[in-house]
Amino acid sequence: MAQSKPEKINVLFVCMGNICRSPTADAVFRHHVRNAGLEQLIHIDSAGTHAYHIGHPPDRRSQQAALKRGYSMQGLRARKVEQEDFTLFHYILAMDRYNLELLQQECPPQHAGRLSLFLQYSSHWHTHQEVPDPYYGGSHGFERVLDLVESASQGLLQHLINTQQLAGKKYR
Template identity: 45%
Template sequence: MISVLFVCLGNICRSPMAEAVFRHYVKEAGLQDKIHIDSAGTGDWHIGNIPHVGTRTKLDQAGMSYVGMEARQVAPSDFTYFNFIIAMDNSNFKNLTRLSGRPCSHLYRFVDFIPETSYQEIPDPYFTGDFDETFDLVSKGCHELLHRIQVEYHLQSTK
């Protein structure tokens, strides 16, 4: 099974949005039995909380489920379990690099999966209030990530 972890600061806005969007795309492709998806935060402020109301609203508008999602903090075991650990911004990338304690070849920046973008990181709607902008970027990146995984792991859509 291929495993993907999206990481932001508090795990209530960007990373759960990416988790829900990516789950939706993976399910549409019929690959939910081949790809495990999760999200986490580098901070511990929101552990156990459901996604932010702005994230839930955007996902509801798009018809994407977030049922059962609760904020959690990155754990040391995540660095050995997940094939892809994807940081939503540069600060999270630096924190994950530090937390891993060693070079981590499967650590990425989310913007690495958005072709031809001028963005250096995914803006945090917790601070910007712009959940539309974040959703658009997350949707593009998740689409490209799924394509990359399908090519790299030779996975064909079953639907």
């Protein structure tokens, strides 16, 4: 009897324009998932609540900061959250409360449990519950985003391994 292939766990990161925070989370989490050998089990994407930058690559400053730490955003393009995302994605993780509220307004009630703040998975949750938008600030803002996203990505991956019984290489 053939074993059925497990369904992929779908994770969507959401910020406002999908050019700074959510693509950073996408790239960092993708890196950790790949290093754990779980890329066949976890589907990752990012989107924005607004349609400001559809089709554009991530902000140049986000890309540069990420590359310095070994994360690639190559191939990522901004898109807006679509209604189907609420059905497709098991985890829809907002970078801040404002975008979480926008998602809650659009989300069908039966999928409301899929929405949360990304930093709830971070070891910094007690001091930081939102990923700040670095768009109008200097390079230090992009570094701070990476610090928070790295912590939350590790926590999210550990959560998925524990709750979904995933056999990760270095997280078990």
